[in-house]
Amino acid sequence: MHRSSLLIAAGLVLSSTLLLRAATSEIIVPGAAAAASVAHGAPRPAAAAPECGGEPCDAILRGLAAFLDRKLAGLEGNGRACADCHMPTDSFQLSPASVEARFQLLQWRRRFDRRADDPLFRPVDADDFRTLGEEAHDFSNLRQNGLVRVTLPLPANVRVIDPATNAPSADTFVDVWRSVPTVNDVALTGPDGTNPWARGPNPSGGYQLDARFGTLQEQALAAFTAHAQVGIAPSERTLDDLASFQRILFTNHRVRALSDALREGTLPLPDVDGPLTALEQAGKAVFVRACAHCHGGAGQSTTQAPVVRYHDITTQCPRPVDTAVPARFAFTPCPPQLARNARTYEITLPGNTIVRRTSSDPGRALLTGFVGGVPAQDDWNKFDTPGLRGLRKTAPYFHNNSAATIEAVVDHYTEFFKRVVAVLGPAARPPVLSTDGVNVDRPPTPEERLPLIAYLKTL
Ligand code: HEC
Numbered sequence: 001m002h003r004s005s006l007l008i009a010a011g012l013v014l015s016s017t018l019l020l021r022a023a024t025s026e027i028i029v030p031g032a033a034a035a036a037s038v039a040h041g042a043p044r045p046a047a048a049a050p051e052c053g054g055e056p057c058d059a060i061l062r063g064l065a066a067f068l069d070r071k072l073a074g075l076e077g078n079g080r081a082c083a084d085c086h087m088p089t090d091s092f093q094l095s096p097a098s099v100e101a102r103f104q105l106l107q108w109r110r111r112f113d114r115r116a117d118d119p120l121f122r123p124v125d126a127d128d129f130r131t132l133g134e135e136a137h138d139f140s141n142l143r144q145n146g147l148v149r150v151t152l153p154l155p156a157n158v159r160v161i162d163p164a165t166n167a168p169s170a171d172t173f174v175d176v177w178r179s180v181p182t183v184n185d186v187a188l189t190g191p192d193g194t195n196p197w198a199r200g201p202n203p204s205g206g207y208q209l210d211a212r213f214g215t216l217q218e219q220a221l222a223a224f225t226a227h228a229q230v231g232i233a234p235s236e237r238t239l240d241d242l243a244s245f246q247r248i249l250f251t252n253h254r255v256r257a258l259s260d261a262l263r264e265g266t267l268p269l270p271d272v273d274g275p276l277t278a279l280e281q282a283g284k285a286v287f288v289r290a291c292a293h294c295h296g297g298a299g300q301s302t303t304q305a306p307v308v309r310y311h312d313i314t315t316q317c318p319r320p321v322d323t324a325v326p327a328r329f330a331f332t333p334c335p336p337q338l339a340r341n342a343r344t345y346e347i348t349l350p351g352n353t354i355v356r357r358t359s360s361d362p363g364r365a366l367l368t369g370f371v372g373g374v375p376a377q378d379d380w381n382k383f384d385t386p387g388l389r390g391l392r393k394t395a396p397y398f399h400n401n402s403a404a405t406i407e408a409v410v411d412h413y414t415e416f417f418k419r420v421v422a423v424l425g426p427a428a429r430p431p432v433l434s435t436d437g438v439n440v441d442r443p444p445t446p447e448e449r450l451p452l453i454a455y456l457k458t459l
């Protein structure tokens with residue numbers, strides 16, 4: 001390593017560690033000095049404390065260094081680190097505001113140095129259209145929406161319609177644009193082994209917005225390949241180190257205490273909520289009734305039987321519009337910068353029936369091709385249920401960043417519940433809508449909107 005890059009690496013690790021502390025106050029690593037010594041390649045202290053939050057302490061330090069390292073030794077990647085997208089100063093996620101600030105800074109630096117670079121802006125997934133290859137320079141989905149392009153193979157029975165000809169194209173891959181989720185609390189939000197969905201992969205949850213990976217190691221390997229374009233696969237130890245590091249990242253000390261208690265089997269489990277005002281307390285009761293049957297358990301990603309882990313909550317574009325008069329539900333339409341990500345798919349069902357459906361991101365249906373069943377039971381537009389902690393710092397929301405504020409999230413769910421009632425008709429009262437199978441008693445009432453929002457801001 002050159003001396004200058006060494007200094008930069010050490011500085012990055014040091015300042016990030018401090019920033020981590022300032023921003024989340026929750027990363028318990030045994031000191032920035034130790035982290036810097038890892039970056040310098042100095043021998044690790046032999047008698048490091050054996051465990052930090054259930055993970056080997058030295059693995060956490062190596063994982064931290066690997067997470068921040070733009071030139072991980074020998075991997076021949078494209079200069080990207082995990083931290084380029086999961087920004088430590090942005091709750092380990094990526095907001096459109098951070099992207100735009102970095103983009104503007106890069107333009108400004110380029111006035112003085114033509115070769116100035118920010119590896120966030122790599123054509124592999126940051127440009128909008130891969131047809132331009134390395135020449136691509138349209139970063140509008142990233143800058144306007146904070147979305148990264150994810151390329152997924154199409155199942156054998158699914159084709160994308162070419163808008164120019166309105167006929168199925170020969171493409172075997174499709175691009176979807178997804179937000180960068182936080183890696184806080186991943187120790188709690190992975191597969192939970194309960195209430196499995198009818199089919200895999202990972203029927204009871206996993207990592208990525210569609211839960212296509214069962215472990216953090218699988219996930220990190222895919223990130224190295226897809227986002228960092230490494231030429232050489234990272235070692236298993238690096239993948240384990242990254243997993244150890246991420247498993248000690250929590251939104252706050254109360255979530256960490258809950259994770260510790262679960263791991264150590266200490267009962268009763270501590271309360272994850274901080275002190276709540278009367279309004280927030282009232283909002284919590286609404287959350288427990290209206291949201292926790294999906295966002296339940298320690299990670300807020302475990303469902304209550306018979307509710308399962310994967311759902312279509314109508315966040316894709318375009319949004320359904322009710323044809324009844326008066327309209328029974330009315331979603332906020334997607335703005336043009338998101339609506340343009342919609343594609344029409346042609347799906348061949350068993351028995352060779354062909355159906356067409358349009359979506360900006362069909363979610364789990366891209367993993368399984370399982371479409372065309374009774375709507376609630378197929379995989380179309382279904383996503384994994386995410387945790388919600390630290391919400392007030394991670395706007396915008398949903399897989400496509402389509403809700404700008406927590407208020408917009410709650411208003412979206414109000415319409416979502418109304419639509420489920422409208423689509424199912426008066427006879428059906430599934431657990432998603434009803435606690436007793438008879439009454440539609442889960443949706444928040446208009447009076448409950450403010451308390452619910454107040455509570456969500458405390459998470
Ligand atoms: C180019 C930006 C980018 C880079 C670089 C990147 N990620 Fe991600 N990460 C994403 C996006 C986008 C998703 C969601 C993808 C999806 O659902 O298909 C994601 C998802 C994740 C998740 C899943 C979280 C959950 O709750 O399911 C983890 C964990 C993660 N990344 C870790 C990493 C690690 C470790 C690295 C470095 C090896 C890394 N990421 C590099 C953009 C990035």
Ligand code: HEC
Pocket residue numbers: 287290291292293294295309310311312313315316383384385386387388391394396397398399400409410413432444456
């Ligand atoms: C039927 C199950 C279900 C119910 C009920 C439900 N959610 Fe969700 N929630 C999901 C799924 C699935 C996603 C992921 C969808 C996406 O990202 O587009 C999600 C995503 C979210 C997100 C986005 C998180 C992020 O980081 O972007 C928020 C916020 C949220 N839900 C809040 C709530 C609130 C508040 C309620 C109660 C009013 C609620 N949810 C009820 C299943 C549910």
